[in-house]
Amino acid sequence: MLTSARVTCGVAMASMLAAIVAGGTPAAAYEPIVEKKTFTMKDYTTVNGAPIPEVRVGWEAYGSLNEARDNVIVIPHFFSGTSHAAGRYSEEGARGYWDSIIGSGKPIDTDKYYVISVDSLVNLNVGSAQVVTTGPASINPETGEPYGMDFPIVEIGDFVRVQRRLLANLGIEKVHAVMGASMGALQAYDWAARYPDMVERVIPVIGNGFADPFLIGWLDIWAQPIRLDPNWNGGDYYGGDRPKAGLAAALKTVTLHAQNWPWAQKAFGRKWAAKDADPAKSFDNRYAVEAALDKVAKDRASSADANHFLYLVKANQLFIAGDAETPEAGLKAIDAPTLMLQAQGDLVFFPGLADQTQQMIESDGTPVARAQIPGDRGHLNGVLNIQSQAEKIRDFLNRTVGE
Amino acid sequence: MLTSARVTCGVAMASMLAAIVAGGTPAAAYEPIVEKKTFTMKDYTTVNGAPIPEVRVGWEAYGSLNEARDNVIVIPHFFSGTSHAAGRYSEEGARGYWDSIIGSGKPIDTDKYYVISVDSLVNLNVGSAQVVTTGPASINPETGEPYGMDFPIVEIGDFVRVQRRLLANLGIEKVHAVMGASMGALQAYDWAARYPDMVERVIPVIGNGFADPFLIGWLDIWAQPIRLDPNWNGGDYYGGDRPKAGLAAALKTVTLHAQNWPWAQKAFGRKWAAKDADPAKSFDNRYAVEAALDKVAKDRASSADANHFLYLVKANQLFIAGDAETPEAGLKAIDAPTLMLQAQGDLVFFPGLADQTQQMIESDGTPVARAQIPGDRGHLNGVLNIQSQAEKIRDFLNRTVGE
Numbered sequence: 001m002l003t004s005a006r007v008t009c010g011v012a013m014a015s016m017l018a019a020i021v022a023g024g025t026p027a028a029a030y031e032p033i034v035e036k037k038t039f040t041m042k043d044y045t046t047v048n049g050a051p052i053p054e055v056r057v058g059w060e061a062y063g064s065l066n067e068a069r070d071n072v073i074v075i076p077h078f079f080s081g082t083s084h085a086a087g088r089y090s091e092e093g094a095r096g097y098w099d100s101i102i103g104s105g106k107p108i109d110t111d112k113y114y115v116i117s118v119d120s121l122v123n124l125n126v127g128s129a130q131v132v133t134t135g136p137a138s139i140n141p142e143t144g145e146p147y148g149m150d151f152p153i154v155e156i157g158d159f160v161r162v163q164r165r166l167l168a169n170l171g172i173e174k175v176h177a178v179m180g181a182s183m184g185a186l187q188a189y190d191w192a193a194r195y196p197d198m199v200e201r202v203i204p205v206i207g208n209g210f211a212d213p214f215l216i217g218w219l220d221i222w223a224q225p226i227r228l229d230p231n232w233n234g235g236d237y238y239g240g241d242r243p244k245a246g247l248a249a250a251l252k253t254v255t256l257h258a259q260n261w262p263w264a265q266k267a268f269g270r271k272w273a274a275k276d277a278d279p280a281k282s283f284d285n286r287y288a289v290e291a292a293l294d295k296v297a298k299d300r301a302s303s304a305d306a307n308h309f310l311y312l313v314k315a316n317q318l319f320i321a322g323d324a325e326t327p328e329a330g331l332k333a334i335d336a337p338t339l340m341l342q343a344q345g346d347l348v349f350f351p352g353l354a355d356q357t358q359q360m361i362e363s364d365g366t367p368v369a370r371a372q373i374p375g376d377r378g379h380l381n382g383v384l385n386i387q388s389q390a391e392k393i394r395d396f397l398n399r400t401v402g403e
Numbered sequence: 404m405l406t407s408a409r410v411t412c413g414v415a416m417a418s419m420l421a422a423i424v425a426g427g428t429p430a431a432a433y434e435p436i437v438e439k440k441t442f443t444m445k446d447y448t449t450v451n452g453a454p455i456p457e458v459r460v461g462w463e464a465y466g467s468l469n470e471a472r473d474n475v476i477v478i479p480h481f482f483s484g485t486s487h488a489a490g491r492y493s494e495e496g497a498r499g500y501w502d503s504i505i506g507s508g509k510p511i512d513t514d515k516y517y518v519i520s521v522d523s524l525v526n527l528n529v530g531s532a533q534v535v536t537t538g539p540a541s542i543n544p545e546t547g548e549p550y551g552m553d554f555p556i557v558e559i560g561d562f563v564r565v566q567r568r569l570l571a572n573l574g575i576e577k578v579h580a581v582m583g584a585s586m587g588a589l590q591a592y593d594w595a596a597r598y599p600d601m602v603e604r605v606i607p608v609i610g611n612g613f614a615d616p617f618l619i620g621w622l623d624i625w626a627q628p629i630r631l632d633p634n635w636n637g638g639d640y641y642g643g644d645r646p647k648a649g650l651a652a653a654l655k656t657v658t659l660h661a662q663n664w665p666w667a668q669k670a671f672g673r674k675w676a677a678k679d680a681d682p683a684k685s686f687d688n689r690y691a692v693e694a695a696l697d698k699v700a701k702d703r704a705s706s707a708d709a710n711h712f713l714y715l716v717k718a719n720q721l722f723i724a725g726d727a728e729t730p731e732a733g734l735k736a737i738d739a740p741t742l743m744l745q746a747q748g749d750l751v752f753f754p755g756l757a758d759q760t761q762q763m764i765e766s767d768g769t770p771v772a773r774a775q776i777p778g779d780r781g782h783l784n785g786v787l788n789i790q791s792q793a794e795k796i797r798d799f800l801n802r803t804v805g806e
Contacts, residue, residue, distance in 0.1 A: 261617035
């Protein structure tokens with residue numbers, strides 16, 4: 001039976017929640033203990049021309065940099081993500097989100113490649129001990145207080161320029177590939193458009209080459225609960241109560257938008273959140289899917305910052321690859337062979353817009369390959385089911401450029 | 404060029420907004436002036452067993468009831484709709500939402516059929532002069548104050564049972580067809596499941612036969628901004644400031660969810676909301692699509708009620724046709740031949756779930772036909788582009804049952 005109504009629910013919520021946020025344990029994993037490092041740079045000027053006296057971002061790496069310093073794969077992260085793409089920080093720690101494809105002998109083979117991932121500016125999870133970022137929650141050296149909404153607006157291009165500076169600092173001037181999921185895909189397009197002489201391959205996963213107006217509208221929908229929370233207070237809340245309810249509501253929207261209906265039907269059906277609490281009898285009585293989403297959102301909100309969320313929304317809305325005048329110009333600037341991976345049932349980045357992205361990249365002859373990641377999870381298939389594309393990724397990375 | 408970035412915007416917003424909320428003027432229209440009538444019933448008991456001392460709902464009709472009283476087509480309305488399906492209340496008034504298919508010589512031919520539409524209980528647009536409904540904004544006769552959240556929870560089945568009582572009052576015991584869009588489709592399934600001996604044909608448009616958990620989750624996302632608005636105050640706001648911001652945010656979510664990306668790309672591209680107001684320069688500077696959605700949402704909120712929105716969300720979450728134990732049982736109870744019309748790019752009711760609905764209705768041999776309404780508007784295609792299915796609807800209504 002596909003759905004069951006008015007049936008009480010005694011299932012353990014924990015396993016469902018785990019299934020929402022993680023993809024299970026891969027067969028083989030990146031084994032060395034991962035160390036989070038910090039990159040600091042002074043006097044950064046944003047794409048928009050605003051100065052930031054000091055930028056600090058966390059980063060981690062897997063594998064070893066070769067002598068020629070040309071075996072580098074950059075993995076920028078998604079909207080609600082961090083630079084923890086593979087391995088774990090301790091024996092008991094959680095594995096990175098793409099651990100299934102990054103490691104010894106895997107498609108992103110740490111025996112061959114030096115894989116670098118960097119926490120974005122205005123990273124959402126600023127409250128996590130393993131995240132280092134600079135944004136509205138950081139101290140403004142001019143005032144000694146958190147920036148709040150006085151922090152300069154930053155763009156996807158700023159995230160990429162900071163990564164570029166870190167690589168320059170490490171003596172790296174060639175990038176074998178940039179590969180990222182969702183907002184990580186936007187950074188991958190941006191890398192290839194901004195530094196076409198440096199980037200040799202690009203693998204954007206579940207992301208299109210520009211923010212289209214439907215996405216711009218949805219990003220605004222994601223953000224609106226934060227502004228409605230009276231504790232948000234125009235972004236000035238660091239000395240008082242934080243807008244936890246608004247932030248959780250925003251994260252709940254993101255969480256659901258990144259899924260699709262088969263997941264909800266299989267995981268929850270029409271089960272109630274609690275036995276003897278018929279949703280028909282009270283507004284307090286809810287369905288299991290609602291309670292699970294609330295729990296996940298509350299958990300995610302605990303290490304997140306509301307202003308950082310708003311800055312991420314803005315950065316994504318502004319996105320055009322390479323900060324060009326138009327999406328067409330930005331994507332035409334890409335010279336690196338491109339492997340675009342879309343997800344079945346993706347409700348955030350639509351296939352029709354991926355077609356446009358492909359055409360814009362191909363407009364001056366740059367080759368684009370495409371594949372679809374199958375699964376019931378919508379947009380999240382790009383994170384949770386990436387291993388389904390393991391051989392395509394391996395082949396693409398092994399290919400000599402121009403081949 | 405499909406999109407244009409960083410280009411200032413001087414276009415008239417008014418025409419875009421009109422395109423969002425209406426479908427343009429049909430070639431021919433229902434010409435007689437429509438009169439809104441009121442149906443009052445005492446001592447109604449809900450599906451859930453709760454008493455409502457007095458129920459009042461508005462209704463309107465097009466065409467004439469024949470002597471046999473068997474030429475009736477019932478048109479229940481969608482979530483944010485009213486009973487105004489065709490014609491207009493005055494020479495200058497707005498035409499009903501399905502005026503393109505209801506009228507003399509049209510598929511729902513008012514020369515043949517008597518078409519009835521009824522305002523739902525807990526109708527969203529309680530502030531409109533042309534809407535009559537009973538819900539949390541109504542006066543509780545026990546207290547002399549608005550019910551607020553003390554109003555009983557009502558279900559889709561309650562909307563249908565009230566319509567059934569109105570028809571009984573008019574001496575109608577046979578229904579030639581029930582046809583509705585979105586929440587109107589849910590009522591159409593419910594009519595056919597609840598009164599299988601009475602309903603001869605059913606045409607559910609852009610709606611599936613049960614609330615699946617992904618929809619349940621989205622309905623909760625729609626509702627959450629209302630609860631975040633401090634003016635909502637647990638539903639007790641009728642004597643003070645109303646939760647306008649939360650209600651507008653809720654309606655903005657509904658408005659965007661009912662569209663799809665090609666509409667946004669054609670109507671807005673990446674244009675700015677105002678000339679010289681680059682969204683990269685300030686959080687106050689926005690894109691045209693955001694400003695348009697805000698304007699529509701604010702307009703829609705002006706005649707809407709926040710508690711009514713929450714009650715509608717609950718009714719939709721609870722939906723199983725005929726108030727059966729399971730979706731399977733509810734849809735199996737339907738005996739009327741069914742024409743399901745889905746919309747291209749519908750992000751609210753998905754084709755895969757329409758397949759399940761079809762299978763459940765067909766499980767005991769009831770015939771189901773299907774067709775897709777094309778267009779760029781996602782879910783809204785079912786309202787705005789319904790005339791594309793004119794001949795299918797006409798043929799289905801003309802067919803002798805059992806043929």
